Amino acid sequence: MKSDVLFTSHATAKNGREGHVKSDDGLIDLDLTMPNSDSDKKGSNPEQLFAAAYSACYDGALNLVASKEKKKIDSTTTADISFLKDSEDNGFKIAATLHIEISGVGQEEAEDLAQKAHQACPYSKATRGNIDVTLNPKAV
Structure with missing residues (x-):
């Protein structure tokens, strides 16, 4: 069964869990990090x-x-x-x-x-x- 597309959102990640993610409109623009890593780097996951x-x-x-x-x-x-x-x-x-x-x-x-x-x-x-x-x- 085919569904009608109402909208499509876009985001791009680079370098995986220790990288960065950004939406095409820039509203999401976050560094990524593992929560339990020894790094001082702050970021989402x-x-x-x-x-x-x-x-x-x-x-x-x-x-x-x-x-x-x-x-x-x-x-x-x-x-x-x-x-x-x-x-x-x-x-x-x-x-x-x-x-x-x-x-x-x-x-x-x-x-x-x-x-x-x-x-x-x-x-x-x-x-x-x-x-x-x-x-x-x-x-x-």
Whole structure:
């Protein structure tokens, strides 16, 4: 099934995890570094950038799902993206935990909305079956 492209974003990385990443419009222009390296160099990392993107996308999907169900909510989503050693192939992998705070509904409704948003979110769709994603919804 072919999808219609709504827009395409562009970013270029140079020198991998110890390099630099920049978007074509210059809004993202960051040095990259491994968080646990012995270097004094300050910078972001791919997991931090993915956490920002996933949390924003998921929170948008959550609000869309809630509005379609005529529920007025206020939400905050924090993504924890972990960089893991993969024991299966001696390589590396990532895992995600989404901490979702939702006001305006009870805990059961928060859990239901969180699951529905997970089905609708493009990042959740892209990661489904590829990485472990844990949802941690909380009514506040």
